[in-house]
Amino acid sequence: MTQTILFDPLVPWVVIWVLTAITLLSIVAALWRGLSGWALRALSALVLLAALSGPVYQVEDRAPLSDIVLVVTDETASNQLSDRATQLADAKQELTEHLTDRPNTETRWISLADGEGDTGSQLMTAISEALAEEPRARIAGIIALSDGQVHDVQDAPALPAPLHLLMTGKETDWDRRLIVRNAPGFAIIGEPVTLTLRIEDQGAAPENTPLAPLEISIDGEPPQRFTLPIGTDIDLPLTLPHGGRNVIQFTVPEEAGELTARNNTALVQINGVRDRLRVLLVSGEPHPGSRTWRNLLKSDSAVDLVHFTILRPPEKQDGVPVDELSLIAFPTRELFLEKIDDFDLIIFDRYQRRGILPAIYLDNVADYVAKGGAVLVAAGPDFATADSIYRSPLSTVLPARPTARVIELPYQPSVTDLGQRHPVTADLGDVSTWGRWLRQIEIDQPQGHVVMSGLEDRPLLVLNRVGEGRVALLGSDHAWLWSRGYEGGGPQLELLRRLAHWMMKEPELEEEALWAEATGQRMRILRRTLDDTIGPVTITQPDGATVELTLAERVPGLWETSFEGPEIGLYRLSEGNQSAVIGLGPAAPREFEETMATADVLQPVIKPTRGGLLRLQDGVPVLRNIRAGRPAAGRGWIGLTPRDAYETLSVVQSQLMPPWLVLLLASFFITVAWMREGRR
Template sequence: MNLDVAFAPLIPLVPLIALGVAGAVVAALCVLGRTRGAWLRAGAIACLLLALANPSFTREDRETLTNILPVVVDRSGSQTLDGRGAQTDEVRRQVEARLQGLPNTEVRWIEAGQDGTSADGTELFAALRTALADVPPERVAGALFVTDGVVHDAPADARDLGFAAPVHTLVTGRPDERDRRVALTHSPRFGIVGQAQRVGFRVHETGFQGGRPVPVVVRRDGEEIERFEAFPGEETTFEAPISHAGVNFIEIEAETAPGEITAVNNRAVLPIDGVREKLRVLLVSGEPHAGERTWRNLLKADASVDLVHFTILRPPDKQDGTPINELSLIAFPTRELFAQKIDEFDLIIFDRYARQGILPIIYFENIARYVRNGGAVLVASGPDYAEPGSLFETPLAQVLPAEPMGGVLERAFKAELSPVGRKHPVTRGLPGSETTPPSWAPWFRMVDSRMHEGESVLNGPDERPLLVLAREDKGRVALLLSDHAWLWARGFDGGGPHVDLLRRLSHWLMQEPDLEEEALRAKATGKTIVFERQTLKDDAAPVEVTLPSGATRRIELKEAEPGLWRGELETPELGLHRAVDGTFSTLVNVGPPNPREFTEVTSTATRMTAIANATGGSVRRVVAEAGDDIAIPRVVQVAAGARASGSDWIGVRQADASVVRGIGILPVFAGVLGLLLLLGAFAAAWAREGR
């Protein structure tokens, strides 16, 4: 209980002060003049002034609040290494026992870092601030951390804590730990497909004697590409080839040393996004026709495509007597395109092209060889494919997947997805294909043909092949047996998905990874990995996933839509995961490529020393020497500002926080009591003066 005196003047302060001065002068004159009853008069004046000042006694009933002591227990990834988890559990048990006898103290246990999803490493102080968000600073008795010392958010300034109390740290781990790690020094994010990027790294060692060279293996997408030795502490560089578009995972793994606390950080992962240079497409139109600009407009609208387009306006068999020097036409550079620079193109499109004596037979041999070596050819045919002079009568027929039967069907029909087409990424899910027949516009002409290889993904009437896709050695070929795709582009009878179809088709031919009909893919969102198996088969094998630690998981896939199977894994680990299904393999990274949590894993007291010194706290290992038992100091309460640690003890502040539970006010000059005091004072002065 606290007792205080408070004043609530009945008149403004300035007049009250003036009256006080006047009263003091009158009292002084009376005393100095030795007037009878001078002191009684002074007392009466004082009582009057006090009555005007209106004093009152205030009584507060206060309840002392408990001290809050947060204990932050580090459960991050590095705390799972080398038996630190068991050490942490034992330290917590001993700390609980030590704190049981601490008077007037509420202990708040904070488990931090167990989710392991932060790209910024172990953030114990963030967890501490969250737990103390509802606690006034004066109630905080201190803070106690149980950690291996690998803390990445320790404040540089003690004022950032938000309270003034000692911070103590109990460090787990062994003092003689050894570790080897790989750190990237030059890590490009992008690379041109077909070229190489320079990558730099450095091998760091802790607890080792000498600087012997360390064997290092480099892998790309799980396949070994190089081996060499690196000297610890020195930067090593190498050239990493970028083999495909999309993410190329470059792994640098140093040999595991005997006695290391972990091999997790012996490997550094560098994801490099492979970027294609502009795809070069050669479009050869055999003659002007209504659908010619459909291909041109589509390809020119694609920013990733560099288009070279030639239209045969005057073949050799069409002579009108105009002298060559008066023609504004460009001669078709056949030798330059099909002999010298053919390998520079990613795709060659023949649009309604027939043999017209322009390309010698030897050039068709070159085109067939170009396909087998990894090139791509698309034949968008019309009646020309069924007539004499067809491309099928050239050496290009060696790679064409369908043979013309000599007839052209000319009647209205709607293209429909074949059973394979419903699964193939080129045609799967085309807008309008949900209904039977599809809701797109009809075509009116197609070439009757017979397939001898490949797959028909679009069928015409009577299930005749309309769009045939085939692989030839390293290359790919597509054969579109109608020249009426332009009807969709013009919006005839509602049009159709010509942009989706033709763009997917051209990019499949140019080996776009996302359009592979047989592939295993994985994508991570948070700690959830979604596996996708694209296949034309009727089922998909389970996926075996290898976690960064070496543990494995088996994931069953379920059909999400025709040709696409999916499965999910909630992974407990950060880092690079490998997935295989017996045929294909893929890599997926969860979290940052090289988690900061595992960059430096040796236990240390240095990171917490600055904040401990600034707050009067301490940092000490729970195991002083290798082989010792775990021992923690005593915990005692100390006054604010007193020493907070000793050789075998640590101190927490005894807070003085309290809360008012009740209040009482007694005015001195209010009511009968005040009236009696005033009357008594003046009556005494009058009686003394009248004698």
């Protein structure tokens, strides 16, 4: 039961204070003039002013409320190292007993797990969410059982009570970690990219260990071993071995006594790209298709194109002296003997033998293919003649031979069943909407993959591998009709782009491939193949355990499944003769970047609340009650602030000066004053 006098003024307080001032001035004037009734009139004015202020007598029936103590238990990965989990469990049990013995106290236990997406320990966020659900006036204290490694200190809320950190870990703890800096997402194949490595010891590390071994493995291959100084930044030049994704794993062997080996390994995934793709386009004679090839290759900024068109063959005799011609002589020796290996792709567009390229040069082109080069032949009527490029040493690498027949009939190109599965011709759109071509060079005895067919299902586009290289034969010179929109056109640019990039060995156009795409700890596994069936994919996890998964065919030639990785690290995939590697999780998990227990991170939050920073290694501190604003921690103890909060059950109000009493008193004093003044 609480009794209080309140004021509920009938007019604004400004009016009451103005009337009070006027009353005081009137009393002073009466005293100065020596009036006899000033005291009685002052009493009547006082009664009226008191009535205007509205005094109310209030009686409250209150029920006391208990204090609330928030206890946050840090169960993130870094707080499970060594014996910290045991320290946490023991402290939680003992703290429960202390809080139970404290009268009028409720405890809110908050479990803090690892943040999603490698966000680390979100301690301040957990406290903010807990405060939002509790009356701040009842919070007596906040206790955090943690290693102090918090990653959201910048989001700390205004705390209504002292914050105490009971820190896990030991003063003798130490850890070694590997740091990789300056890791780009892309790098040029064949050119070194510089990564900065640092091996760092933290805590009470053993002395006399100035060097540490380092292992570097690319795509799961046997590692290379080096020795690096500890505590020094080392610039490591690294050259990517292939295009596409390169998974690079850096590992420092675990030392006896360190907290964890999880931060001794770093995974870096870098996509290898070509700096410039050099293409040599040799056109046998001017024709509408030449511009199509030129526009396609020039539109790609990553392609360096060297284009030669034979405008004046040697057999042409028009009487014009050679020294008066403004044509550039064809540098055959330089291109086909000295610099042929500098090109990634050679395209023969309607080229025929005219004595410009001797047999030895074409034989060199065949060797270039066998060693890893690429040759594309876009055939025209010349391919069916006696001067065909097939009647040369190139016949050993070309995927089909001409029959000497040129078909001059309209037909609609189509994709074969095999072509529906091949990345060069898959998903090119609705074939029925394609425009017709008007000429096809008949070829037979195809070797490799026939991915497109023409009139009466004759082979139109044949792809093959020869040695380390690739060759392609397009049996028509009318692809340019699509670019002109003839009968609706067709996917000419996309087809020729894919064809050129397949020949230049772009990873995304490999017909036999196994790869995975990671999102957090989940990987999407894809297998492209020309076969009708595939076997299960075997996944080798970082700990050596294996899992087999069955894939489902999503579209012709592309199989897919998904897998949730149980831990961060390098995963190896294999199916048949295909293999791949992928890293799940961040290159360096945030929870393991800093593993040493510390109070420095939370010090800016704890200091304003006058809370405490104590090690659980020294035991769980006792609890004391302290007044708000006083130091809340000392040697072996932490303080909680009693809040004395209450709940109002009922309120009863009554007027101290009812109207009849005001009227009676005012009238009495005024009447007495009048009578006294009247006698005088």
